[in-house]
Amino acid sequence: METFIIEGGHPLKGTIVPQGAKNETLQVICASILTPEPVRINNVPDILDMNNLIRLLTDIGVRVTKHARNEYTFQADSLNLDYLGSDEFVKKCSSLRGSVLMIGPLLGRFGKATVAKPGGDKIGRRRLDTHFLGFSKLGAEFSRVEGRNVYELRGEHLKGCKMLLDEASVTGTANIVMAAVMAEGETTIYNAACEPYIQQLCRMLNNMGADITGIGSNLLHIKGVKGLHGCEHRVLPDMIEVGSFIGMAAMIGDGIRIKDVSIENLGIIPETFRRLGIDVREEGDDLFIPKHDTFTVDSFMDGTIMTLSDAPWPGLTPDLLSVLLVVATQANGSVLVHQKMFESRLFFVDKLIDMGANIILCDPHRAVVVGLNHTKKLRAGVMTSPDIRAGIAMLIAALTADGTSRIGNIAQIDRGYEDIEERLNALGAKITRQ
Ligand SMILES: CC(=O)N[C@H]1[C@@H](OP(=O)(O)OP(=O)(O)OC[C@H]2O[C@@H](n3ccc(=O)[nH]c3=O)[C@H](O)[C@@H]2O)O[C@H](CO)[C@@H](O)[C@@H]1O
Numbered sequence: 001m002e003t004f005i006i007e008g009g010h011p012l013k014g015t016i017v018p019q020g021a022k023n024e025t026l027q028v029i030c031a032s033i034l035t036p037e038p039v040r041i042n043n044v045p046d047i048l049d050m051n052n053l054i055r056l057l058t059d060i061g062v063r064v065t066k067h068a069r070n071e072y073t074f075q076a077d078s079l080n081l082d083y084l085g086s087d088e089f090v091k092k093c094s095s096l097r098g099s100v101l102m103i104g105p106l107l108g109r110f111g112k113a114t115v116a117k118p119g120g121d122k123i124g125r126r127r128l129d130t131h132f133l134g135f136s137k138l139g140a141e142f143s144r145v146e147g148r149n150v151y152e153l154r155g156e157h158l159k160g161c162k163m164l165l166d167e168a169s170v171t172g173t174a175n176i177v178m179a180a181v182m183a184e185g186e187t188t189i190y191n192a193a194c195e196p197y198i199q200q201l202c203r204m205l206n207n208m209g210a211d212i213t214g215i216g217s218n219l220l221h222i223k224g225v226k227g228l229h230g231c232e233h234r235v236l237p238d239m240i241e242v243g244s245f246i247g248m249a250a251m252i253g254d255g256i257r258i259k260d261v262s263i264e265n266l267g268i269i270p271e272t273f274r275r276l277g278i279d280v281r282e283e284g285d286d287l288f289i290p291k292h293d294t295f296t297v298d299s300f301m302d303g304t305i306m307t308l309s310d311a312p313w314p315g316l317t318p319d320l321l322s323v324l325l326v327v328a329t330q331a332n333g334s335v336l337v338h339q340k341m342f343e344s345r346l347f348f349v350d351k352l353i354d355m356g357a358n359i360i361l362c363d364p365h366r367a368v369v370v371g372l373n374h375t376k377k378l379r380a381g382v383m384t385s386p387d388i389r390a391g392i393a394m395l396i397a398a399l400t401a402d403g404t405s406r407i408g409n410i411a412q413i414d415r416g417y418e419d420i421e422e423r424l425n426a427l428g429a430k431i432t433r434q
């Protein structure tokens with residue numbers, strides 16, 4: 001297990017370019033399964049989760065051509081569907097959440113799929129009910145394979161229908177859309193997730209010949225088509241990485257430009273940092289965050305304490321709450337962080353408390369942060385990253401702390417951030433990998 005050694009206190013200055021979005025790429029790469037023709041995808045982040053998914057696709061027979069570090073062609077013209085039932089496949093699926101996104105396209109094109117328990121962050125229960133309910137509505141049947149933690153899905157003649165999702169699940173919506181694009185007739189999905197990465201998936205599918213309308217809303221209409229063809233697609237910048245860089249810039253920046261962020265696809269992320277008192281400037285399609293000696297948290301209009309909580313898009317993504325929380329530790333003012341979706345994502349605050357932060361963990365979902373207002377620096381710490389976003393939050397804390405910190409299990413950070421230490425060292429950080 002690799003470790004980061006971080007010498008804290010070095011200001012970061014300069015320009016950083018966000019990588020392609022992890023959560024979009026996981027979807028669009030899996031969508032390539034829907035056609036035997038080549039699908040060329042640009043701006044693919046070189047991160048652990050993506051490389052594991054690409055390996056998994058290769059294992060099932062997708063031909064993968066790497067044109068450049070971040071550009072690939074995928075061609076699913078000779079898949080080995082028998083491999084889907086193997087123990088090896090099941091084991092590999094458990095290494096990443098994104099593996100779940102293969103189910104929809106496999107079911108949609110071949111009428112069958114194996115569902116192994118997907119991996120991903122250990123941040124609480126991660127149920128797949130929405131996915132299964134959607135597939136069932138389309139006419140698929142699933143059965144548990146005796147003696148194994150695996151389900152088999154069968155649905156050779158999927159039929160369009162109307163469905164109301166039990167929750168606006170992101171991967172659930174992506175999966176159901178991919179299963180429905182070639183189903184017979186018309187499918188209507190209400191309470192669909194509608195974040196930019198789902199929008200991108202739908203646009204890409206339309207470029208492949210699908211007929212999806214309502215993109216960007218929570219009501220999608222899909223007219224089934226006979227088949228899909230190849231296409232080219234460019235992945236958006238990663239909004240969670242952009243948010244992570246805003247947090248870093250606020251805490252230890254001496255003027256940071258985040259290049260080409262696609263502001264229109266960041267939703268309320270910039271505004272949320274502004275509510276913490278961070279000066280987030282929009283310059284063309286870049287964000288510029290000047291040096292902050294202090295920042296003062298807004299209160300609500302009635303004077304009550306600021307609450308930051310997650311909600312399905314266009315609400316605030318849960319994936320940024322850990323970063324916002326660490327930024328709040330140095331604010332002038334107090335904030336309640338309410339992580340509504342996941343139930344084990346806030347436990348890492350223990351480490352921040354060890355480092356000197358003023359935080360009360362009220363329960364697994366809520367933490368009150370009483371900002372230090374730069375009167376006291378955090379102390380260096382020794383910690384282990386439990387999940388990708390706690391990992392980046394710990395890295396931000398370590399960059400600002402007095403002394404040298406260690407973060408173990410950094411594979412969690414590598415899951416979602418490309419070359420993070422090299423890119424931050426180029427801005428002035430002192431991070432080594434051991
Ligand atoms: C690979 C990928 O794309 N992962 C993202 C995806 O995961 P994923 O698609 O797995 O997450 P879901 O959208 O299914 O739901 C996440 C959690 O929120 C709960 N929930 C969801 C919707 C809702 O209206 N109410 C509610 O409480 C679910 O029960 C679940 O516990 O979306 C999550 C929520 O944005 C992000 O954290 C993950 O980074």
Ligand SMILES: C=C(OP(=O)(O)O)C(=O)O
Pocket residue numbers: 096097098119120121123319388389416
């Ligand atoms: C929760 C996350 O990822 P995953 O769904 O891949 O576990 C995340 O990106 O913060």
